[in-house]
Amino acid sequence: MQLKDVSVLITGGGSGLGAATARAMAAKGAKVAVLDMNKDNADKVAAEIGGVACVGDVSQEAPVKEAIAKAEAAHGIVRVLVNCAGIGGAVKTVGKNGAYPLDHFSRIINVNLIGSFNCIRLVAERMQNAPPVGEERGVCINTASVAAFDGQIGQAAYSASKGGIVGMTLPVARDLASMNIRVMTIAPGLFLTPLLMGLSEEARASLGAQVPHPARLGDPSEYASLAVQIVENPMLNGETIRLDGAIRMAPR
Numbered sequence: 001m002q003l004k005d006v007s008v009l010i011t012g013g014g015s016g017l018g019a020a021t022a023r024a025m026a027a028k029g030a031k032v033a034v035l036d037m038n039k040d041n042a043d044k045v046a047a048e049i050g051g052v053a054c055v056g057d058v059s060q061e062a063p064v065k066e067a068i069a070k071a072e073a074a075h076g077i078v079r080v081l082v083n084c085a086g087i088g089g090a091v092k093t094v095g096k097n098g099a100y101p102l103d104h105f106s107r108i109i110n111v112n113l114i115g116s117f118n119c120i121r122l123v124a125e126r127m128q129n130a131p132p133v134g135e136e137r138g139v140c141i142n143t144a145s146v147a148a149f150d151g152q153i154g155q156a157a158y159s160a161s162k163g164g165i166v167g168m169t170l171p172v173a174r175d176l177a178s179m180n181i182r183v184m185t186i187a188p189g190l191f192l193t194p195l196l197m198g199l200s201e202e203a204r205a206s207l208g209a210q211v212p213h214p215a216r217l218g219d220p221s222e223y224a225s226l227a228v229q230i231v232e233n234p235m236l237n238g239e240t241i242r243l244d245g246a247i248r249m250a251p252r
Contacts, residue, residue, distance in 0.1 A: 001068030001134055001231055004029030007075035009068065011058050011085035011119055014041025016193035018084030021227045022049055022219030028228060029079070035064075037085075041210035058085045058115030064122050080231055081123045081140045083116040086161075088195060091165040105157040111163035113168075116142050120172060120183070128179045137180045139231050142169065144187040144240060150249035162187070166240045173238030179243060182237040184230045189244025191218035211245040218243065 008025050012018035014036030022032050026049035033052040036042040052074045071078055074127035080248055093100050093124025120140050127138035144162040151159030165185055173183035190196070190207050196217065199207075208216040226243055230236050 001079065001136055001139060001229055002028075003080070003228065003236070006070060006079045007029050007077060008080040008082070008106055009071050009078045009119075009123060010030045010082045010114070011035045012143075013082075013084065014038050014045050016084070016195075017188065017191065017223045018082065019045045020224040021082050021084065021141065022051065023114065024221065024224035024228050025080070025082075025139075025231075026051060026247055031075035033067065033075065033078075035067045037087070041106055058083070059110040059112075061118065061122070064119055066087070068122060068126060072126070077126055078123050078131070079127065079130065079138045082227055083118060083119055083140070083142045086112045086114055086143060088158050090152075091157070092154050093156055100156065105160075108157040109161050109164070112158070113164040116165055117168060117172075124176055124179065124181055127181050131179050135180060135234055136182060138182070140172075140176075140181065140183045142183070142185040142226050144185050146189045146242060146247065146249055147245050148187055148240075150240075152249055153252045154170060169240055170238045177237075182234070184238070185240040186223060186226055186230075186235055187240050187242045187244070189218060189242070189247045191220060191223060210250075211247045214245055216245075222247050236252055 003025050008030045010018050010022050013022045013034035022034055022045050026032050033154035034042045034046045037056040039055045042053040054067035054070050091100050130137050142165050144165040147155050147159045148166045169185045
């Protein structure tokens with residue numbers, strides 16, 4: 001599917017990987033709606049690319065439906081969904097303060113895993129009504145992490161949420177195949193996102209040196225480039241692609 005004049009919805013599009021993807025797809029001629037919890041960030045990116053800003057929690061049905069309706073009103077039925085919304089947090093299963101707080105574990109699962117599935121199911125429900133473009137009606141791209149495979153100490157919740165995204169990729173792709181909708185997942189390694197931007201230059205360099213090649217942090221534009229390629233290549237379906245410079249994370 002070519003992106004020119006295609007309606008795109010990007011969650012977590014106000015910063016990091018999502019913002020880079022919004023810019024890359026807009027540069028290809030896509031009509032982009034940005035959904036983010038941070039209104040200022042969503043407004044800024046949408047204004048920059050001539051898109052539409054939406055605000056809401058991806059783990060809740062109502063705000064996602066509202067975002068889809070707003071995107072459709074401006075650009076037509078959403079043909080491409082990119083799920084970049086997510087949260088992190090490192091807490092040991094049992095630490096100095098006792099057992100891992102269950103509400104914190106649940107929140108990470110709800111946003112990262114359930115939020116991704118919530119957006120897919122609601123967007124795909126609309127996609128199925130769109131006339132096919134060539135061989136397909138739409139594409140859904142999820143964001144996992146290398147933590148799905150190489151979870152570090154304190155990452156039980158984060159790894160579980162990202163592992164769930166990897167695990168649902170193939171069955172959801174099979175569910176939606178009869179509707180000519182593809183589903184793919186990208187599992188990034190260490191990328192220069194807002195989470196890592198808060199670290200010192202020395203700390204970022206140390207992290208980047210752990211990557212075999214190229215020995216640096218990934219740039220969000222490199223994630224965006226792969227997301228564009230996934231949309232444009234119709235044989236990419238039901239698979240998770242590690243985008244990590246061959247890193248395999250150590251326990252800590």
